[in-house]
Amino acid sequence: MEKRRVVITGMGTVNPLGHNTADSWQAVREGVCGIAPITQYDSSAQKVHLAAEVKDWDPTVYIDKREVRHMARYTQFAMASAKEAMADSGLDLSAENLERCAVIVSSGIGGISTTESEQTRCLQRGFDKASPFYIPTSIANMAAGQIAIAFGFKGMCTCPVTACAGGSNAVGDAFRHIRDGYADMALCGGAEAAVTPLSIGGFTSMRALHVGDDPSRASIPFDGERDGFVMGEGAGILLLEEYEHAVARGAKIYAEVVGYGATCDAYHITAPAPGGEGGARAMAQAIQDAGITADQVDYVNAHGTSTPLNDSGETAAIKTVFGDHAYKMAVSSTKSMTGHMLGAAGAVEAIFTALALKDGYLPATINYKTPDPACDLDYVPNEGRSADIHYALSNSLGFGGHNACVLLKKWEG
Known part of the structure; x- marks a missing residue:
C-alpha cells in the first residue's frame, strides 16, 4: 500500500x-x-x-x-x-x-x-x-x-x-x-x-x-x-x-513528518547502552524511514538532559549515525530552557523543531560554559542563530531503554 x-x-x-x-x-x-x-x-x-x-x-x-x-x-x-x-x-x-x-x-x-x-x-x-x-x-x-x-x-x-x-x-x-x-x-x-x-x-x-x-x-x-x-x-x-x-481544506502547514524510529536498548533500567547504541539505531531508523541520507539532516533537537551519561552517550550516538557530518550540523538542547518535562518533553520539542524549520532558526543551548571533551559537537552555545535548514531530527531517550526519534522536513509547498 x-x-x-x-x-x-x-x-x-x-x-x-x-x-x-x-x-x-x-x-x-x-x-x-x-x-x-x-x-x-x-x-x-x-x-x-x-x-x-x-x-x-x-x-x-x-x-x-x-x-x-x-x-x-x-x-x-x-x-x-x-x-x-x-x-x-x-x-x-x-x-x-x-x-x-x-x-x-x-x-x-x-x-x-x-x-x-x-x-x-x-x-x-x-x-x-x-x-x-x-x-x-x-x-x-x-x-x-x-x-x-x-x-x-x-x-x-x-x-x-x-x-x-x-x-x-x-x-x-x-x-x-x-x-x-x-x-x-x-x-x-x-x-x-x-x-x-x-x-x-x-x-x-x-x-x-x-x-x-x-x-x-x-x-x-x-x-x-x-x-x-x-x-x-x-x-x-x-x-x-x-x-x-x-x-x-486549505490548512496552513508548519512542517512535514517524514520519518520515525523507535528502539529499545534492552540494557539497563536507567542507564543508556554504551555509546548510545539504541539511540543511534532509532536515529538511523528515522532517516531510513524518510528515504533520505544522513548528510541531509541539518539540525538535531537533542534529548540533552544535562546528565553525564545521557549527553556523552547521545553525542557518541550522533557521531555513529552521522560520521563526519556530525561536526557540520547543529545540535542543541532546549531542555537548557525548559528543564526536562519527562513524557511531555518530546512533544514540546517536536513543536520547537517544527518552528525551527519554519523560521530557519536554530535554538540555543543556553548557559553553556565549560567544554567537555566527550561532547564536542556544535551545540549552538548560548546564542541561537538563523540557518537554512531543511531536515531536523528530534530525539527522546527514556528510562527503561526506550528511544524515539521523529524526523521533520521544512514545508516548502
Whole structure:
C-alpha cells in the first residue's frame, strides 16, 4: 500500500516558557531560562529546590471551572494545549468523519500530585474515603481520554507510557497511524506535572537531579559541569493530518513528518547502552524511514538532559549515525530552557523543531560554559542563530531503554 504523507497543521503548548506556542517560541528565540525555585510546595527539607514550573497557572482561563475539579494538573496542561492546537488548525469538526480522528497523548507519571494528596488525605480519614474521582483523574491515559471526549474524536485513543520518550512515541505513532491509512488526523503529544515532593524525592535519591540553587548552572546540557537534570512540567499537542486532506481544506502547514524510529536498548533500567547504541539505531531508523541520507539532516533537537551519561552517550550516538557530518550540523538542547518535562518533553520539542524549520532558526543551548571533551559537537552555545535548514531530527531517550526519534522536513509547498 502506498504510504500517505503527513503534515503538522496545528500546535499548542503550555510549558515553563509560556502558556501558548507563540509566547513559548519567542522565549526560546530570546534564550529565556524557565528554571526557578519551586513554588508548588515547600522544598526546604529536600535537597532539590529548583524546577522548571509552568508559571502563574490558572486552568479556568482555558477550561470550565466544573471540569477543572476533575482534571489532574497534567490533564489541564494537555487540554489547554489541545484546545490551542485545534483552534490553530482551523479545523471544522462538523465537516469531518470523527471516526477517522485519533488521539495519542503520552504521560510518564500521570496525576502523581493527585495520588500524593489523596494518599495523605486517606491516611487521616481512611482509604474507603478516597475520592470517587481519584482513579479517573490520576491515571496516565486520562489526558488522552479527556481530549477525545472534548472534540468527539472516535478513532484510536491511546497513551504511550515510555518515560522520557513518550511524547516522541506519541507523535511518531500518530504519524504511522495516519500514513498507513488508519486515520486522517490525530491529536498527539504528551503532558506531565511531576513537580511534587515524591517525584522530586525519587529522582533525587537516584542521583538524577541537579541539587544546586543557581538556575543559570542547573540545566546545562553538554557542559562539562553538568551533574543532573531539572524537573520540568507542561504539555505539547500537535494536530497531524494527511497531506491531501489538509490541502483540500486549505490548512496552513508548519512542517512535514517524514520519518520515525523507535528502539529499545534492552540494557539497563536507567542507564543508556554504551555509546548510545539504541539511540543511534532509532536515529538511523528515522532517516531510513524518510528515504533520505544522513548528510541531509541539518539540525538535531537533542534529548540533552544535562546528565553525564545521557549527553556523552547521545553525542557518541550522533557521531555513529552521522560520521563526519556530525561536526557540520547543529545540535542543541532546549531542555537548557525548559528543564526536562519527562513524557511531555518530546512533544514540546517536536513543536520547537517544527518552528525551527519554519523560521530557519536554530535554538540555543543556553548557559553553556565549560567544554567537555566527550561532547564536542556544535551545540549552538548560548546564542541561537538563523540557518537554512531543511531536515531536523528530534530525539527522546527514556528510562527503561526506550528511544524515539521523529524526523521533520521544512514545508516548502
